Amino acid sequence: MPTEAQLQDYLAYLRFPSISADPSRRPDLEACARWLARKLGAMGFEARVCATDGNPAVLARRSSARRGAPTLLIYGHYDVQPVDPLALWRDPPFAPVVRDGFVYARGATDNKGQTLAHLLGTEAWLAAGHSLPVNLIYLVEGDEEIGSPHLGAFLRERAAELACDGILVSDTSMIGPGRPAITTGLRGIACLDLTVQGPATDVHSGVFGGAIANPAVELARLLAALHAPTGEVAVPGFYDAVRPASAEERQGWRDLGTVNADLLRGSGAPALAGEAAYSAIERTWIRPTAEVNGLTAGYQGPGSKTIIPATASAKLSFRLVPDQDPDDIAAKVKHFLCDRASRAVRVSVAYDHGGQPYHANPDTPLARAVRAALAAVFGRAPVLVREGLSIPVVAAFKAVLGRDTLLVGLGLPDCGAHGPNESFPLDHLDRGIELHQEILRRLTA
Numbered sequence: 001m002p003t004e005a006q007l008q009d010y011l012a013y014l015r016f017p018s019i020s021a022d023p024s025r026r027p028d029l030e031a032c033a034r035w036l037a038r039k040l041g042a043m044g045f046e047a048r049v050c051a052t053d054g055n056p057a058v059l060a061r062r063s064s065a066r067r068g069a070p071t072l073l074i075y076g077h078y079d080v081q082p083v084d085p086l087a088l089w090r091d092p093p094f095a096p097v098v099r100d101g102f103v104y105a106r107g108a109t110d111n112k113g114q115t116l117a118h119l120l121g122t123e124a125w126l127a128a129g130h131s132l133p134v135n136l137i138y139l140v141e142g143d144e145e146i147g148s149p150h151l152g153a154f155l156r157e158r159a160a161e162l163a164c165d166g167i168l169v170s171d172t173s174m175i176g177p178g179r180p181a182i183t184t185g186l187r188g189i190a191c192l193d194l195t196v197q198g199p200a201t202d203v204h205s206g207v208f209g210g211a212i213a214n215p216a217v218e219l220a221r222l223l224a225a226l227h228a229p230t231g232e233v234a235v236p237g238f239y240d241a242v243r244p245a246s247a248e249e250r251q252g253w254r255d256l257g258t259v260n261a262d263l264l265r266g267s268g269a270p271a272l273a274g275e276a277a278y279s280a281i282e283r284t285w286i287r288p289t290a291e292v293n294g295l296t297a298g299y300q301g302p303g304s305k306t307i308i309p310a311t312a313s314a315k316l317s318f319r320l321v322p323d324q325d326p327d328d329i330a331a332k333v334k335h336f337l338c339d340r341a342s343r344a345v346r347v348s349v350a351y352d353h354g355g356q357p358y359h360a361n362p363d364t365p366l367a368r369a370v371r372a373a374l375a376a377v378f379g380r381a382p383v384l385v386r387e388g389l390s391i392p393v394v395a396a397f398k399a400v401l402g403r404d405t406l407l408v409g410l411g412l413p414d415c416g417a418h419g420p421n422e423s424f425p426l427d428h429l430d431r432g433i434e435l436h437q438e439i440l441r442r443l444t445a
Helices: 004-014 023-042 108-127 152-158 215-224 246-254 259-267 280-285 326-340 364-380 393-401 427-445
Strands: 044-052 057-062 073-075 097-099 100-103 133-141 166-169 180-184 188-197 289-295 311-320 346-355 381-385 405-408 423-426
Touching: 004 023, 004 100, 004 108, 004 427, 023 044, 023 057, 023 133, 057 166, 073 108, 100 108, 108 133, 108 259, 108 423, 108 427, 152 381, 152 393, 166 393, 180 364, 180 393, 188 215, 188 326, 215 289, 215 311, 246 280, 246 381, 259 280, 280 381, 311 326, 326 346, 364 427, 381 427, 393 405
Parallel strands: 073 133, 073 166, 166 405, 180 381
Antiparallel strands: 044 057, 057 133, 097 100, 100 423, 180 405, 188 311, 188 346, 289 311
């Protein structure tokens, strides 16, 4: 288990309501960034809070005493997802609770627990009197949960300062308890807002019903059109650029065996669903998707209110795989929706943000050191996997810094990231601290 001091640092970090999607939380994000900078400064790093066009980023560096030592960049994010629906939380989301070996709070896994494990690992390494075998850079941003829209410019402006030999990120998951994994691929993303406008205001459904189109019905029709009955996305050209996985990769994932059951258990859904030609993990790892993230239309209060709503809207996200381009997919989806819209309503589609998919070669010196460290800490070799989530910054690292990112997850599939009652095992915080030191130890050799 982590020490009491390590646990208190973790709980303090979780208390910041650092929700990047909520502009009113800007002071909380800035306070969280300052806390991180102070923590890194106390560890002997040159640490500062750097302004961006969005929320600030924390940048810290400590050099190795070894001449010609390589440079390792560790990236994370301190911003978190919104907490809605609040009523489903067992405890207040920013008042962390330790229960049965888990910490419950928003950001517990994504990404405060995972990032802090590396910081505390560095702190423990230095406290033991060891010198750093590498030049170490920490970059922790505050806009990841809204797509890192400003980090690309930040990287370009500081490319020389951020020059490195490898990048390590812990913002993904293990296969399951005690089953470590290295993620070699991530899906990209394109997020859009769909709005259907009907009458100028809400109108009486008895007076106007049957004579004008109902925006809520038209929205439902458009959303239903996104998928074919067999589960595929029905947007023409959607799959044109999809790079298929190799037969060897697919066989390796089939050998994992229990992952489908883990996914079902972690979701709480009554059954799995999706494209019949692919397993559940393949649907999340190597297949693109179209998802409805939110719906808004008409009266939502108690009782009935017999109206035709003036507007109906939906938030959409499309998870993308190599070699799909988010701008191209957004344009195709917009054309698809507008082309199918009834002339009795006005439809608008706004492109909110996008991120590129990513695939990396795991056979590098850093990757070999991390694979050996994972095997030493968890007692079994890590599995090479892909993940369905998106971390847009890894593609930016490749484009700007010319370096691949190694994704080493410490979370679990059922930790509830992005959902109510998000959690993180204290044992994984402790193992993450140990893992970081084991990586440094192997990089010393």
